[in-house]
Amino acid sequence: MCRWVAYRGRRRFLEDLITSPAHSLIDQSQCATEAKTATNGDGFGIAWYGERDEPGHYRDILPAWSDDNLRSLARQIGSGLFLAHVRASTAGRTTRDNCHPFVHGRWSFMHNGQLGDFERLERRLEARLDDALYGERKGSTDSELLFLLALEFGLEKNPKLALEAALGFVLREAIALGIRPLIRFTAALSDGRALYCVRYATDRHAPTLYSGAMCPLTGDGHCLVSEPFDEDAGRWSEIPSGSFVTVSDRGVAVEPFDPSGAVQAIAV
């Protein structure tokens, strides 16, 4: 189980969410309180939107808490839209290419969760990618492959439908292989304009997802996090499983998220 933070709002330094709060992402990397795995020492990454079309991208395999580069970058880099992740590996080895976020053109993606029986599913899932997306796969994680599948299913046009279709495809392939489907999927992604998040699972154990204003008084920024920063219960609201969240200039919208329709649609 990994931990992550996503932010959209007024431009601020990354350190405000990565290193400064009482229960910041770096602090969480050493002592997560809600996660299944107490330590997230298998690498980390950030993706942030600045002056370029594509996001900046920094990943390393050291534990986040011991990386001076990360500390300096988080102090220097300001952004109005960024993703940050610390990793505890479930599938895929400790290499930079397996660290979240993953980036494709303007898009960034990070994930907490797992696909059951991924080693049996991987080949069939990968076969669904077109040649260009197949060629982009650099690591060996289920997460990167899910991101590429979402791109295959039209992420750049309609993120919600594409993610439903991608997970629906996974469900269908699992069934076709006689595997009882298990997906736990709490993810954040962005195209540099809006921030999108999903919380979903095929069982009752969808990894947690919380939403909260960066500064409750001024309301000048919004966070989606896998685990709250602080004990301020009034600040954070839990997003229920089966939700798709959009944070844009029009505020925060929550819609139902259900890949099963996509399964039928694809199956037809």
Added chain:
Amino acid sequence: MCRWVAYRGRRRFLEDLITSPAHSLIDQSQCATEAKTATNGDGFGIAWYGERDEPGHYRDILPAWSDDNLRSLARQIGSGLFLAHVRASTAGRTTRDNCHPFVHGRWSFMHNGQLGDFERLERRLEARLDDALYGERKGSTDSELLFLLALEFGLEKNPKLALEAALGFVLREAIALGIRPLIRFTAALSDGRALYCVRYATDRHAPTLYSGAMCPLTGDGHCLVSEPFDEDAGRWSEIPSGSFVTVSDRGVAVEPFDPSGAVQAIAV
């Protein structure tokens, strides 16, 4: 273009070939004299046979010349059969999983060369692997994929035929895609008993391969190297392109190596 050394003979410390000679592998990593690329700073690796069935395996992404661990291991570890490699990347990024040698069960494999248009061929080549070998692929190099193809084509039963069949398959797939085939392939591999080497190319530029006794006087060990250690021209003999070399208890045998027959055989 990478550089490598393979040894079979009386047990000796790895440092005898990796760090001690005037023109050792580590020296070569900073200043190769026959290779296309002057610097081999994209990682290194060793595989050696000792008391276990499977070889020991050590790889890292640092330049070989700056790795204290390698220096200590080469001083401590003795073996009668080992492979050592320094890498200059042509395909595949600088990660441990892309460093040679690659290991599968008892087998180890390392390679110097390239496949033309690998990014177009990769998917079709990978599709030829059975599920178990597909699941073993950890990196993104053409070299690891060629090793897995050789396993698919029966490496464990007949190394020469399997390598001919694997390269023949590559040639056929290239032709099928309308690609003019380009293979340059100088490789060493072992099952812990014999040492096998290949020098082959579809053009006139097969990467070099030399054979020589470790100690010309005592004859108690044999080396196959991508580039000679020393200026002692009498010690080294160049292996011609289109050769398959076997070093075993019965000495050194050189046979012709020709994947084109395999192409026809497969094509039938």
Added chain:
Amino acid sequence: MCRWVAYRGRRRFLEDLITSPAHSLIDQSQCATEAKTATNGDGFGIAWYGERDEPGHYRDILPAWSDDNLRSLARQIGSGLFLAHVRASTAGRTTRDNCHPFVHGRWSFMHNGQLGDFERLERRLEARLDDALYGERKGSTDSELLFLLALEFGLEKNPKLALEAALGFVLREAIALGIRPLIRFTAALSDGRALYCVRYATDRHAPTLYSGAMCPLTGDGHCLVSEPFDEDAGRWSEIPSGSFVTVSDRGVAVEPFDPSGAVQAIAV
């Protein structure tokens, strides 16, 4: 707080103590049950005695649990005397040069504990080293400096007296600077023949140290560990604070360890 294992006895593969037991060192690196810090993800190292005078030495800054090299080395390397360590940093940054064990000639040394106000003491302690030992310091830890001080005070002639003198010197310097001395020191060291361990602290919080036979039935090897491998309470005996343990061909001997006499002796 770090975790470590030291072994002396019949030659065995390092994996028997590093990766195989139910509560092995690698398992401990993710979830120490008696240590102050739950995670030991700031690097690891091994030193083992084989065919050379000096020990083999392998250290890296990855978390031990994600290092394939360590896993392979531990399976291949057999030794009758070795030290292994996983690190959670208290002083000194995450670099290979700060990972234990430290090696000097035939000697190896590893440590769990701390020196209070080390940043104030460091310069005065370093000044006590002769030029050659000063030139050997590669990292910035209190542990490496304590090892060099012990060498300065005659480790190679009399390990117990040298360690008492080194710690006594630290106490005296702290007092001279008006610092209330705080030393917590549980260490293992070897010259390739005997294995020596110390448990000592100036307060009641000496890091734990346990002694036990590798195989209680056959008695063919002895372990000293910072934390037991298993729940077999009958196997492990806790070494009290203020002890110096020698494991040699004559068995296991425990003597009182008290640097305060050395303080007076030096002070005279």
Added chain:
Amino acid sequence: MCRWVAYRGRRRFLEDLITSPAHSLIDQSQCATEAKTATNGDGFGIAWYGERDEPGHYRDILPAWSDDNLRSLARQIGSGLFLAHVRASTAGRTTRDNCHPFVHGRWSFMHNGQLGDFERLERRLEARLDDALYGERKGSTDSELLFLLALEFGLEKNPKLALEAALGFVLREAIALGIRPLIRFTAALSDGRALYCVRYATDRHAPTLYSGAMCPLTGDGHCLVSEPFDEDAGRWSEIPSGSFVTVSDRGVAVEPFDPSGAVQAIAV
């Protein structure tokens, strides 16, 4: 011998000097044409001034040419004043703490050159630092120690005098030890406002230093480089040995640089 680039002028993306030109710093890291060592694969670093008082700081031990993080950061980060360095080690091991630039508060520093007999001089030089600067030393290079000595001798008040005094102190200490002094020192440093460079040696082999406008036509930025980017001979002027260069809002000023006066001044 290392290679570096320093820039002051209109804000621009770091990639303009680090990755884009025909003969950029990354290109130089694989194939330096004027340096003694052909390969600069022992790490790299950047320091840039942005919205904070202190510079941003990113260093890693990989060869610069294989670091995706560096490529992304150089595309994202814009600055009007920055230093970038690729390292080929002469003294000091390959660790992040030994990579240039070094940073102290607002100041950054990078260096190409060497101190003769550094291992004999190191201790006496280090002894000259006050406790705070002594405590700041993290690595083992002569370069970092020279930077700390310059701080000790008043870098923050008068960079030229402080550097002359620091090198003068080195000369005096070498003479006191009976060592024939050898200093080769081509360095760049900044406080975030001006850019300062030095070219100096005690013999005829001061590492090269060139000065040139970023865009000769618009004149909106100035570079100081250890080796020119391109073949445009009209663009670059070589700075003679024994020079101190200041690039500020008032343009480029070159003054004589001579530590020998400082030797006498100190010696009095």
